[in-house]
Structure formats: structure tokens, C-alpha cells
Amino acid sequence: MRDTEGVDGLSELDRRITGCRACPRLVDWREEVARTKRAAFADWTYWGRPVPGFGPHDASLLIVGLAPAAHGANRTGRMFTGDRSGEFLYPALYDVGLASRPTAESADDGLTLYGTRITSPVHCAPPANKPTVEERDTCRAWLVSELKLLAPTLRAVVVLGGFGWQAALPAFAAAGWQVPKPRPAFGHGAHVRLASGHPELEPLDVFGCFHVSQRNTFTGRLTPAMLREVLRSAAFEAGLHPDGPAE
Structure with missing residues (x-):
């Protein structure tokens, strides 16, 4: 994605992401969903564009x-906001002191993240929640740019799901960290420390966690306690040391 060259900061990157039309299938889908809507959200004006990252710079x-949900972030314009996955993720973030509130309903609901940013390897809502490999790879340049901009402060990453893991590892390498070969396998609770590729870059602790999808949370494959454990471990390595809900 040539448009990522020369980005000065995250605000500019977010602006460029929201104007991306690189993947015709995703553009058609996200805009069709925004037009037809879901009956429960008939009075909403859907975002209907790529969804940028959310959190402090x-x-x-x-x-x-993974990617925005069709009637979640594609509707609200904010990561994991307005869908069942967010209803699972944000209470856990709140419980470990990384979010100001346990709910995420709209982009203007006052939710604040502490020392934590949320992004995805694919920024458009995909049909059936399944981006193609080509779409994932096309979108990777945005993640690489985001990682480079966060690099001065970034110390840990939690990757939700195997798709995100496969997308993130090449992005880490492109952003300057050393990814072992063969690449580390995804698993819930997986933890690998990536060495820096140059003196200005700090090592990066990467954690794997089952995705907060309904398939995983409704079946008990991922429980709130399991998610909180990974978040606490990653937060500790990031130097955040949360110990409970913020006052």
C-alpha cells in the first residue's frame, strides 16, 4: 500500500485507513451492509468504511x-464496539484496569483505554467474517505502519486468534523485530519475545489468545478468566501493572 509511505503520526494514518478502497470485495460488502442495515439498527447511520485503530498514541x-464485524465496528466506526465480541473483550479490559468502563456501545460513549490500543490486520468488515489471504496481505502495510509509529512505547502485543497471528508475525518482521524461523505456532497462552532488529527498537513480548468470537465464548473455549489472565500477563510485560478497575 503505497499510501502508507511518509505517514507522520497515528492520526494521519487513521485518516488514510478510513479512505482506503484497495479491496473491491470488501468495499462492496461493507457499503452494502451499511445501506441495508440490520433491522435492530435501522435508525443508525452506519460507518461503512475501514475502521482505524482505537486507543492512545x-x-x-x-x-x-481479526477484522471489523459487519454490524459492530462497521456500524459504530470503533474497534470491537457494538457487537458480542466487544461485550466479552471490554469487561475483561475493565476488570484488569485497562479500560475506563466495561461497555462499548458507540464511538462517543466516553470509553477510554489506558496504555492500550486495539487494531486489526484487516480494517474492513469481510463477508462471513472471513477475509481472504490476498485481502489480509493487502492490508498488512497499514499494520506495519501502525507498529512503526507505536514502536517508541510499544512493549507487548496480544494477538486474538490464529488468523491474526499469521497476519501479525510478518508485520512484526517488517516493522523491525526479529521473528524466529520457523515462525512460532499460535496457541492460547503462547508467549514469544521478539528481539529488536536495530538499537532504537526495544524487544517485543507477543502473546496468543483465542479470539473473542461467539464461537469461542459461547462454547466456553475462551472464558473471561482465561482472557483476563492473558491480558494481565501482557500488561505486566508492557509495564502497565494493572490491578483492577480504574476509579
């Missing part, structure tokens, strides 16, 4: 998901 912890 000096975050030391990054959470990497």
Missing part, C-alpha cells in the same frame, strides 16, 4: 484482532 500494549 503512546500505548505500550497493543491488541490485534
Whole structure:
């Protein structure tokens, strides 16, 4: 994605992401969903564009998901906001002191993240929640740019799901960290420390966590306690040391 060259900061990067039309299938889908809507959200004006990352620009912890949900972030314009996955993720972030509130309903609901930013390897809502490999690879340049901009403060990353893991590892390498070969395998609770590729870059602790999808949370494959444990471990490595809900 040539448009990522020369980005001066995260605000500019976010602006460029929201104007991306690189993947025709995703553009058609996200805009069709925004037009037809879901009956429960008939009075909403859907975002219907690529969804940028959410959180402070000096975050030391990054959470990497998969892609926006059609009637979640594609509707609200904010990562994991307005869908069942967010209803699972944000209470856990609140419980460990990384979020100001346990709910995420709209982009203007006052939710604040502490030392934590949320992004995804694919910024458009995909049909059936399944981006193609080509779409994932096309979108990777945005993640690489985000990682480079966060690098001065970034110390740990939680990657949600195997798709995100496969997308994130090449992005880490492109952003300057050393990814072992063969690449580390994804698993819940996986933890690998990536050495820096140059003196200005600090090592990066990367944690794997099952995705907060309904398939995982409704079946008990991922429980709130399991998610909190990974978040606490990653937050500790990021130097955040949360110990409970913020006052």
C-alpha cells in the first residue's frame, strides 16, 4: 500500500485507513451492509468504511484482532464496539484496569483505554467474517505502519486468534523485530519475545489468545478468566501493572 509511505503520526494514518478502497470485495460488502442495515439498527447511520485503530498514541500494549464485524465496528466506526465480541473483550479490559468502563456501545460513549490500543490486520468488515489471504496481505502495510509509529512505547502485543497471528508475525518482521524461523505456532497462552532488529527498537513480548468470537465464548473455549489472565500477563510485560478497575 503505497499510501502508507511518509505517514507522520497515528492520526494521519487513521485518516488514510478510513479512505482506503484497495479491496473491491470488501468495499462492496461493507457499503452494502451499511445501506441495508440490520433491522435492530435501522435508525443508525452506519460507518461503512475501514475502521482505524482505537486507543492512545503512546500505548505500550497493543491488541490485534481479526477484522471489523459487519454490524459492530462497521456500524459504530470503533474497534470491537457494538457487537458480542466487544461485550466479552471490554469487561475483561475493565476488570484488569485497562479500560475506563466495561461497555462499548458507540464511538462517543466516553470509553477510554489506558496504555492500550486495539487494531486489526484487516480494517474492513469481510463477508462471513472471513477475509481472504490476498485481502489480509493487502492490508498488512497499514499494520506495519501502525507498529512503526507505536514502536517508541510499544512493549507487548496480544494477538486474538490464529488468523491474526499469521497476519501479525510478518508485520512484526517488517516493522523491525526479529521473528524466529520457523515462525512460532499460535496457541492460547503462547508467549514469544521478539528481539529488536536495530538499537532504537526495544524487544517485543507477543502473546496468543483465542479470539473473542461467539464461537469461542459461547462454547466456553475462551472464558473471561482465561482472557483476563492473558491480558494481565501482557500488561505486566508492557509495564502497565494493572490491578483492577480504574476509579
